[in-house]
Amino acid sequence: xxxxxxxxxxxxxxxxxxxxxxxxxxxxxxxxxxxxxxQTETLSLTQKSESLxxxxxxxxxxxxxLTEGTPDGKGVQPHQTFLRFYDAASxxxxxxxxxxSSGGKAKFELNMAKxxxxxxxxxxxxxxxxxxxxxxVHESAKYELFDLHVPASGTIAPHPDATQFAPQPEITHTFxxxxxxxxxxxxxxxxxxxxxPWVVLVGLMSRISIPLPNLFSTETLPxxxxxxxxxGLLVWYWVGLRIGDVLLYGAVLAVxxxxxxxxxxxxxxxxxxxxx
Amino acid sequence: MRFFTxxxxxxxxxxxxxxxxxxxxxxxxxxxxxxxxxxxxKRENYSVFFSRLEQRGYQLTFRAPKDVAPAIMEYDVPxxxxxxxxxxxxxxxxxxxxxxxxxxxxxxxxxxxxxxxxKQTPLSSxxxxxxxxxxxxxxxxxxxxxxxxxxxxxxFTAATIPTGAAPMFSPAIPDVWYRGVSHALGSSPYLVxxxxxxxxxxxxxxxxDGAGADALVDAAEKGGEGLWAGGAMGLVTGFQTNVGSxxxxxxxxxxxxxxxxxxxxxxxxxxxxIGGAPGNNRWAQDVxxxxxxETLTLRxxxxxxxxxxxxxxxETYTIxxxxxxxxxxSKYDIRAETFVPYSDIPDLQLEFTMLDPHVRTALPAVPGxxxxxxxxxxxxxxxxxxxxxxxxxxxxxxxxxxxxxxPVVPPRHDGYPRFLSAAxxxxxxxxSTSLGFVLFCALWLxxxxxxxRKRGGKKVE
Numbered sequence: 139x140x141x142x143x144x145x146x147x148x149x150x151x152x153x154x155x156x157x158x159x160x161x162x163x164x165x166x167x168x169x170x171x172x173x174x175x176x177q178t179e180t181l182s183l184t185q186k187s188e189s190l191x192x193x194x195x196x197x198x199x200x201x202x203x204l205t206e207g208t209p210d211g212k213g214v215q216p217h218q219t220f221l222r223f224y225d226a227a228s229x230x231x232x233x234x235x236x237x238x239s240s241g242g243k244a245k246f247e248l249n250m251a252k253x254x255x256x257x258x259x260x261x262x263x264x265x266x267x268x269x270x271x272x273x274x275v276h277e278s279a280k281y282e283l284f285d286l287h288v289p290a291s292g293t294i295a296p297h298p299d300a301t302q303f304a305p306q307p308e309i310t311h312t313f314x315x316x317x318x319x320x321x322x323x324x325x326x327x328x329x330x331x332x333x334x335p336w337v338v339l340v341g342l343m344s345r346i347s348i349p350l351p352n353l354f355s356t357e358t359l360p361x362x363x364x365x366x367x368x369x370g371l372l373v374w375y376w377v378g379l380r381i382g383d384v385l386l387y388g389a390v391l392a393v394x395x396x397x398x399x400x401x402x403x404x405x406x407x408x409x410x411x412x413x414x
Numbered sequence: 415m416r417f418f419t420x421x422x423x424x425x426x427x428x429x430x431x432x433x434x435x436x437x438x439x440x441x442x443x444x445x446x447x448x449x450x451x452x453x454x455x456k457r458e459n460y461s462v463f464f465s466r467l468e469q470r471g472y473q474l475t476f477r478a479p480k481d482v483a484p485a486i487m488e489y490d491v492p493x494x495x496x497x498x499x500x501x502x503x504x505x506x507x508x509x510x511x512x513x514x515x516x517x518x519x520x521x522x523x524x525x526x527x528x529x530x531x532x533k534q535t536p537l538s539s540x541x542x543x544x545x546x547x548x549x550x551x552x553x554x555x556x557x558x559x560x561x562x563x564x565x566x567x568x569x570f571t572a573a574t575i576p577t578g579a580a581p582m583f584s585p586a587i588p589d590v591w592y593r594g595v596s597h598a599l600g601s602s603p604y605l606v607x608x609x610x611x612x613x614x615x616x617x618x619x620x621x622x623d624g625a626g627a628d629a630l631v632d633a634a635e636k637g638g639e640g641l642w643a644g645g646a647m648g649l650v651t652g653f654q655t656n657v658g659s660x661x662x663x664x665x666x667x668x669x670x671x672x673x674x675x676x677x678x679x680x681x682x683x684x685x686x687x688i689g690g691a692p693g694n695n696r697w698a699q700d701v702x703x704x705x706x707x708e709t710l711t712l713r714x715x716x717x718x719x720x721x722x723x724x725x726x727x728x729e730t731y732t733i734x735x736x737x738x739x740x741x742x743x744s745k746y747d748i749r750a751e752t753f754v755p756y757s758d759i760p761d762l763q764l765e766f767t768m769l770d771p772h773v774r775t776a777l778p779a780v781p782g783x784x785x786x787x788x789x790x791x792x793x794x795x796x797x798x799x800x801x802x803x804x805x806x807x808x809x810x811x812x813x814x815x816x817x818x819x820x821p822v823v824p825p826r827h828d829g830y831p832r833f834l835s836a837a838x839x840x841x842x843x844x845x846s847t848s849l850g851f852v853l854f855c856a857l858w859l860x861x862x863x864x865x866x867r868k869r870g871g872k873k874v875e
Contacts, residue, residue, distance in 0.1 A: 216623055219627065224613075255640060271558075299604070303809060313795050320836050326838065349862045352859065352861070353856065361859065
């Protein structure tokens with residue numbers, strides 16, 4: 139079936155010499171809604187005309203005459219008379235066939251209030267409008283007509299997965315502000331206040347004489363040192379240890395402390411009872 | 415003397431084998447190809463395409479659509495890595511080939527090449543499922559440009575897509591001859607356009623000027639899809655599935671035929687090599703290379719994450735931790751026939767997600783280590799179950815998806831800052847207490863015992 143159709147096309151193409159299609163009196167009229175004609179242009183086919191602008195309620199009318207060979211020839215109705223709207227910036231394209239009468243008169247109307255579905259989605263960039271003529275018997279041709287500025291269309295809803303196919307915007311997490319602490323000078327003043335009684339104590343103690351004959355005696359010194367070791371263990375706990383280790387070391391320290399403490403108390407008891 | 419000739423012969427074969435290794439390019443997923451050929455199409459007419467595939471290392475198996483063996487799947491396991499269906503006009507197949515079985519093979523990683531025509535077949539309804547909109551039956555795509563031509567209007571040249579827009583093609587492929595149908599592309603981003611129709615082409619079944627023109631205008635005004643026309647139409651379109659397999663729908667089987675591969679381009683044709691050889695052969699081989707997962711094929715080798723400054727992967731992270739994430743990606747190299755590290759992905763992104771992405775950063779390549787991409791960031795101060803998500807999709811490339819779940823916990827009781835400036839007075843107080851206690855004990859133990867000395871003093875006097 140396809141083979142026979144190609145054969146028909148082949149024969150049709152081979153049968154005739156190619157005669158050109160002459161496009162004569164191409165005219166563009168832009169009229170506003172009820173306001174009459176806004177702009178009329180005669181298009182040149184050899185070079186692109188200047189760009190036209192359509193408002194949201196304007197209508198564009200394009201008319202031209204297709205004849206065989208010369209503008210005075212017989213009117214023709216070629217197989218393909220298409221207007222191509224192409225947005226070079228986004229790559230969107232729309233093809234609109236133009237109705238041509240059997241006498242070769244072509245007319246196309248574009249009403250922006252009711253745009254045809256062949257008009258592609260538009261943005262601020264202009265649409266380049268070109269005329270494509272194709273025929274089984276005549277020579278085909280392409281003409282660049284003009285640039286057309288139309289109002290931007292609404293965007294089509296993209297496919298839900300389309301956002302994944304391009305880099306997505308970066309997200310940085312806003313962290314909570316670190317906890318606000320009172321200023322350090324205030325803490326320093328507080329610390330000074332806490333140490334103030336020591337100053338008083340040391341001052342008062344320096345006024346009286348405190349005899350300490352047994353401070354370094356062998357009975358009491360071990361206990362004093364072990365007490366200091368316990369305090370040291372607590373400081374170490376504060377800085378880095380965990381409770382399990384502290385209890386272990388504390389238990390290890392407690393054994394000699396018990397003996398040293400008993401010895402020290404026995405000694406002080408002896409001293410108070412009899413020695414001096 | 416014989417020893418030398420033997421050595422020379424073995425050296426020669428080694429050289430030839432090495433050379434053929436450069437020429438052959440085997441797929442990353444396997445080399446068995448099933449070609450289902452319509453009985454009306456002769457295998458010899460496509461010998462250029464098939465023999466070149468065989469030269470590249472693929473094992474081709476031929477069968478007719480109605481043959482029972484070899485089946486495409488046995489017990490739901492695909493028997494071939496790739497399937498070519500050159501059956502544009504076949505309406506009935508053997509039991510193993512149905513649209514459902516083809517989709518099931520695709521889901522399991524088999525790549526498909528499906529030929530369409532202007533007739534309605536079960537495969538054209540399958541094409542609709544892939545977001546391709548086919549024209550009405552009996553309307554092949556034709557083009558009146560350029561004119562005059564020695565062939566019918568249904569045979570025309572189409573310009574190939576340049577390498578910048580379609581990286582699977584080698585550069586500067588000349589125009590290709592085409593005779594078949596076109597289709598409109600739906601909005602699915604999974605479609606990969608491989609060949610677009612020329613701007614002057616359109617789908618029509620008319621054969622004469624006058625009535626045909628009216629028919630075209632009526633078709634456009636009818637609404638619905640209207641007229642299939644223009645450069646927005648596709649002629650050959652690929653589809654990449656989520657699983658990584660690829661399918662190509664071609665509107666023409668003649669595109670792969672010897673006849674069109676040997677026909678010279680017309681003078682005055684569009685672009686490139688005027689009057690020279692067409693690009694059919696090179697284009698078809700590039701498409702086969704993409705379809706059979708040779709080109710643009712990536713995979714993730716390894717994913718690691720750890721805290722900054724450490725090198726082991728912890729079981730949980732704490733909020734506000736500094737985390738380093740590293741991923742290794744490789745690309746299938748045709749010459750080496752294996753995956754090699756690939757550092758040229760410019761826009762890889764990492765998301766740290768719990769229901770919504772909390773952090774999304776770029777994953778740049780590490781300069782010294784090929785194939786490694788690394789980023790360091792700070793875990794949000796929300797606890798919960800997060801995942802490191804890399805989801806990279808680009809048209810034509812295989813999709814990279816990696817999701818690693820990791821818990822982020824609030825600090826433990828001893829994970830908070832320990833030494834605060836606001837607590838200095840309390841440290842001073844506690845220290846004073848300890849110091850005072852030790853001092854008191856020392857003074858009490860070491861001090862004089864005045865009370866008893868009075869009595870002793872009296873006695874002495």
